[in-house]
Amino acid sequence: MASLAPSKPHRLYIGLMSGTSLDGIDGVLFDAASLAVTGHVHAPFAPALRDELLALNAPGDNELHRAALAANAVARGYADVVSQLLEATGTRRSQITAIGAHGQTVRHRPDGLDGYTTQLLNGALLAEQAGIDVVCDLRSRDVAAGGQGAPLVPAFHRAIFGTSDTDVAVLNLGGIANLSLLFADGRTGGFDTGPANCLMDGWTAVHLGEAFDADGTWAATGHVLPELLAVLQAEPFFALPPPKSTGRDLFHLDWLQARLTPGQRPQDVQATLLELSARSIADSLKHQMPQARTLIACGGGARNGRLMQRLSELLPGVEVESSATRNLPVDQVEAAAFAWLAHRFVERQPGNLPAVTGAAGPRLLGALYPA
Numbered sequence: 001m002a003s004l005a006p007s008k009p010h011r012l013y014i015g016l017m018s019g020t021s022l023d024g025i026d027g028v029l030f031d032a033a034s035l036a037v038t039g040h041v042h043a044p045f046a047p048a049l050r051d052e053l054l055a056l057n058a059p060g061d062n063e064l065h066r067a068a069l070a071a072n073a074v075a076r077g078y079a080d081v082v083s084q085l086l087e088a089t090g091t092r093r094s095q096i097t098a099i100g101a102h103g104q105t106v107r108h109r110p111d112g113l114d115g116y117t118t119q120l121l122n123g124a125l126l127a128e129q130a131g132i133d134v135v136c137d138l139r140s141r142d143v144a145a146g147g148q149g150a151p152l153v154p155a156f157h158r159a160i161f162g163t164s165d166t167d168v169a170v171l172n173l174g175g176i177a178n179l180s181l182l183f184a185d186g187r188t189g190g191f192d193t194g195p196a197n198c199l200m201d202g203w204t205a206v207h208l209g210e211a212f213d214a215d216g217t218w219a220a221t222g223h224v225l226p227e228l229l230a231v232l233q234a235e236p237f238f239a240l241p242p243p244k245s246t247g248r249d250l251f252h253l254d255w256l257q258a259r260l261t262p263g264q265r266p267q268d269v270q271a272t273l274l275e276l277s278a279r280s281i282a283d284s285l286k287h288q289m290p291q292a293r294t295l296i297a298c299g300g301g302a303r304n305g306r307l308m309q310r311l312s313e314l315l316p317g318v319e320v321e322s323s324a325t326r327n328l329p330v331d332q333v334e335a336a337a338f339a340w341l342a343h344r345f346v347e348r349q350p351g352n353l354p355a356v357t358g359a360a361g362p363r364l365l366g367a368l369y370p371a
């Protein structure tokens, strides 16, 4: 099939990601030939936009209008990151083949005949403002084909971290945690394990007024509450076999509040939430790839020393390392994955892995808004 921009070598892409932790936008300049990131910009969301995106994760008044305005605001924020990235790297717009733009997930209900997943982003506005082809809505086609629409990064993880020498697992610690299983024989697995930071972030905001528990230091002052941990672990999602994905639709503060009992100290609850994240990840890895000896961690949660320490303790014999040791800093991996997915779209190559998402087959992912 003809490619989209035959006059350009399909090399330079921009990837834009704003994930479930709602901390802001990561943008990367990505060279699809060398699979290298050559520039990175992070822009936090303005507090009002962050609050509105968080609110739009749950039913509310006048949602259609509010979602449209939020999608415009996300597009403007993305366009701003594109400009910053081009300026910082001395790159011209005309050199970029396409932008791979994730958008902001506010609902993720992929299961059943009426399954859907919603990432807010006005792709038309982004194309208009950036003057570059935009590939967005990268999850819907997989859901239409009966898949989870997530996680999508395992195919990219395979491309950059996969090896035929040994089995490797890759862990993204965002709002939600997801594992990619890169088997040496070429098979690739992947699924969401449950919360990474989203519950800890919410609880920290309520009790400390801060966006997150830096390095897990607050959690480290508490003690794990075994009864609460057991109640949280009883959530059926944890026992589901892959393919599976989740989000804030399930793991939100009301979910936690409904499981608390009076007298539990906030720092002990925080310690228990960290333990929940660590155990659900470690248990999943032990179950799905018991022979793994290498776990590459990325996402903001890889900066949480306490969480990384617990993962190492729960996974004896597994080397838990940061993606930074493989030349890809922890905050750049997801944005690079969406740049890579845009490249797949431009090259008319499938972006999904049916073995991961459960889709009926390989599919071209994304919708194009030409510049």
Ligand SMILES: Nc1ncnc2c1ncn2[C@@H]1O[C@H](COP(=O)(O)OP(=O)(O)OP(=O)(O)O)[C@@H](O)[C@H]1O
Pocket (backbone or CB within 6 Å): 017, 018, 019, 020, 021, 022, 023, 024, 172, 173, 174, 175, 176, 177, 197, 198, 201, 211, 212, 213, 214, 215, 216, 298, 299, 300, 301, 302, 303, 304, 305, 331, 334
């Ligand atoms: N120094 C730190 N100590 C502890 N946690 C941190 C630190 N820095 C970042 N984080 C955590 O990382 C989160 C941001 O991670 P990231 O940007 O990877 O998530 P995301 O991409 O929004 O989520 P997802 O991958 O689920 O879509 C923050 O909300 C915070 O919880």
Ligand SMILES: CC(=O)N[C@H]1[C@@H]2OC[C@@H](O2)[C@@H](O)[C@@H]1O[C@H](C)C(=O)O
Pocket (backbone or CB within 6 Å): 019, 020, 105, 108, 117, 149, 150, 151, 152, 153, 154, 172, 174, 175, 176, 177, 178, 192, 245, 246, 247, 334
């Ligand atoms: C619906 C959605 O936005 N899912 C995200 C979320 O954040 C982490 C985890 O849940 C993962 O399934 C996915 O993101 C990554 C980038 C993915 O698709 O691989």
